[in-house]
Amino acid sequence: MSDTTVSDSTTIAAPPSVVFDILADPRQHSRIDGSGSVGAVIRAPERITATGQTFAVRMKLFGVPYLIVNRVVEYEPDRRIAWRHFTANRWRYELTPTADGGTRVTETFDMSRASPLVTKVVRGAKFPERNRQGIAGTLERLKRAAEADGR
Numbered sequence: 001m002s003d004t005t006v007s008d009s010t011t012i013a014a015p016p017s018v019v020f021d022i023l024a025d026p027r028q029h030s031r032i033d034g035s036g037s038v039g040a041v042i043r044a045p046e047r048i049t050a051t052g053q054t055f056a057v058r059m060k061l062f063g064v065p066y067l068i069v070n071r072v073v074e075y076e077p078d079r080r081i082a083w084r085h086f087t088a089n090r091w092r093y094e095l096t097p098t099a100d101g102g103t104r105v106t107e108t109f110d111m112s113r114a115s116p117l118v119t120k121v122v123r124g125a126k127f128p129e130r131n132r133q134g135i136a137g138t139l140e141r142l143k144r145a146a147e148a149d150g151r
Contacts, residue, residue: 004112010139014150016078026055034137088113
């Protein structure tokens, strides 16, 4: 972790392909969201297959609903996927196969590409701390979902 990233990891008893299938389907993001902010998908491909694709999601912040459009900025099947919206902050998932057939998943909130003003606002609103809690919750929900789907 650095002063511009928040990250956590977990090990999931499911192969990378099962975990990636969940992450590459925007309609499943509310299923695994541990922050309580992700709502219904408004527009998305059935499955993310490349960088540059976009998906629009209903969100809420401090109880206030809004719509956000995310763009996929990193994509490597069964290994890595990341998206960002207008602030340039990234949400990244990195998957590493384990020797027993499972997956080590690291989720990172990365604000290193955001402007200094956006970074100041993000820090002032305590998003790194909130995102740390949200990441822990998301990884736990992703673990449950992938282990259920992988049976």
